[in-house]
Amino acid sequence: DGSSYKCRFKDKESEIEYLKYVPRPVLTVSPSWTSPGDSVTLTCSVGPPSAGWRFFWYKAVPDLSRYYTPELLAGGTTGTEQDSYILHGQTHTAGYACRAGRGDPGFNTSYSRVKFVWSGGVNPAASLTVTPHRLQHFSTESLSLICEGNSAEWIVKKADEDGYVSSSCSYWGEMTGSTCNTTTASSGVYWCESETQFSNAANITIHSGDVILVSSVHPVTEGHSVTLGCKFKTENLLYNVDFYKNNTLIPNPVRGELLISAVTKSDEGFYKCRGRKSPQGLETLTSAESWLSVKYPEEAASSSVFLVPLVVGLVSGVLLIILLLLFLRRYRKSEASSLSRSQRTNQSPATDHMINQGETQDGHYASLLHGDSCLYEAIGGSEEPEHGTNDEPEESVYENVRMETAAGTSDG
DSSP: OOEEEEEEEEOSSOEEEEEEEEOOOEEEEESSEEOTTEEEEEEEEOOSSOTTOEEEEEEEEEOSSSOEEEEEOTTOSSOBSSSEEEEEEEOSOEEEEEEEEETTTTEEOOOOOOEEEEEOSOBTTEEEEEESSSSEEETTSOEEEEEEESOSOOEEEEEOTTSOEEEEHHHHSEEETTEEEESSOOSEEEEEEOSSOBOOOEEEEEEOSSEEEEOOSSOEETTSOEEEEEEESSSSOOEEEEEEETTEEOOOSSTTEEEESSOOGGGOEEEEEEEESSTTOOOEEEOOOEEEOEEOOHHHHHHHHHHHHHHHHHHHHHHHHHHHHHHHHHHHHHHHHHHHHHHHTTSOGGGHHHHHHHHHHHHHHHHHHHHHHHHHHHHHHTTSOOTTSOOSOHHHHHHHHHHHHHSSEEOO
């Protein structure tokens, strides 16, 4: 995962020769499959010694080749001390990488391998359609992977079991236009790439047995219905078909298919089917498992992404209103005190002692009023900083704030 080389430095006094090891960090993602709006944690691991590293986080931008262009994530120019980084509001399939650096002069590791976060949800700008439209296929079947979206050129790629890119369509199929046709596909995650976009991903299982589960390629929207089937390799029917979720038998009055009339998040899980070749046959045939993914309606998913900023905005607004009310209250008290003092100045000298006492109290209120006014001005002024007081662009200030407060978090 790394390489070694010797560096030689020479100055007027001495010559230094030392061995420097260039490690390759390992990036992990959790979870690897997401629903719109989910948070994802990236973790970058460097071999020992592990102390003193700063970590840099990148988004992998496709370019229709075997490689990806690294693009620093928001607020990532200075790196993070933490070896983890949180992405908020993940919506589509995306690839990420990391690297680490330390020392003065700075020494950087190589980039990690690109690791993907998968989403089965269709991205209008880049979508994958699988024909036949199911996640499981017989090893003898032909398979078509069709790319659609805002691009004239596409490639289809496949990831291995560890989530790394293993090969493209040209190695195991034939790419014609935006369609990859193959008869030698193997189990794995498939997706489309354009020059700028990743499509939804499909976790396809190629089964060499006699039975496969028929299930949706894309996530099922909560509240909608979905039907699972059990398909025999030949055209013959299967008998006494049962369905299992997470290895637990599902009570089902209808033999041959499983209908879930109103899907909820609790219906997510690994499903498989089991049947017999004949009604009285003892031999059972069992399919492989496939994950049934359930997504929230688009409106709910969008609102969940913006829920936190909305709450923060509401709380900030309430606090500002409270400060304004306090300011007005103290201002009115000050006005009332001034009016009372003005009236007392027309009274007899016998009341001078009371007047002086009132002036002392008025000074106290005036001091409070002045303090509150300054506090209010500071809060209001922070929203619109004066021009010309800081040569640093506002964008870099924003990035620094994000890094200091989030310690390795990002909105997406």
